[in-house]
Amino acid sequence: MRGTIITAPMPKPVLPGSMVSxxxxxxxxxxxxxxxxxxxxxxxxxxxxxxxxxxxxxxxxxxxxxxxxxxxxxxxxRDYLIKEDIIHADETVLNCLDEKDNKNNYMWLYATGERSTHRIYLYDYQKSRSQKHPKEFLDGFSGYLQTDGYASYNSVPNVKNLGCLAHARRYFTDALKALPEDAISTKTNAHS
Missing domain, CATH: 1.10.10 (Arc Repressor Mutant, subunit A)
Incomplete structure (x- = not known):
């Protein structure tokens, strides 16, 4: 063994063909x-x-x-998420610079409630706002689904749909703005 150099085997790369550690x-x-x-x-x-x-x-x-x-x-x-009793869901437009057709893409968000055993926030990037996306993502879920009322969420089977109070408040305040200026109003704590 004298004079022999022994080298350790090269570690497996984290990404084959890449130098990144x-x-x-x-x-x-x-x-x-x-x-x-x-x-x-x-x-x-x-x-x-x-x-x-x-x-x-x-x-x-x-x-x-x-x-x-x-x-x-x-x-x-996701496996933990769909075992929860309540899931909050929303989607938002996402513009991507490298998309060839430059049309809108969407980021769908799914989250557990704040009192959940597991705090989970999952983002699902999709190229459309189709109802198939929440239906596929939430496959196996059978609890309460709180959303803004967007119709695509109605495609998810075996859930109880819940509305969003922030969106309900928005419709209420929009209705108040539509009243004529001389309309009699009563001050309440329901709007600001």
Whole structure:
């Protein structure tokens, strides 16, 4: 054995064909989502330390790392979510720069109630506002579904739909604005 060099086997890469380490990938994702630092600023920050990592590489690592390492966690959290008694759901328009047709995309949000055993917030990116998205995402859920009343949520079977008081208040205040200025009003605590 004298004079023989023994080397440890190369560790398996976190992303095959990539130089990114688990700690670097975790740092990039943490900085992007928890510290609100976009990839172009991370790229500049790395340059300040003499490290050349393009934002295109970081973007690719974030996507591939999420698909490989975070998707199983996401699916497990969804399993816990649909076992809850109450789920809050909403969707919002999301404009994506790299979408070819430039039409609206949507981010669907599903969350447990604040008194839930497991506090879960899951985001589901979709290219449409179709009723199939909440129906598929909430497959297996049979509790109370609180929404803004958007019709797509009515496609979810075996749920009891609940309205949103913030939206109900908005309709009430809009109705008050429609009254003529000389209308007699009574001051209440119901509106501000």
């Amino acid at each position: 688990p700690s670097l990938l975790a740092t990039i994702i943490d900085m992007k989502y928890n510290k609100m630092m976009p990839l172009y600023r991370q790229e500049q920050s790395f340059v300040d330390f003499g490290i050349d990592i393009s934002r295109q590489n970081m973007a690719s690592w974030v996507v591939k790392g999420s698909e490989k390492w975070l998707k199983p966690l996401f699916l497990r959290m």
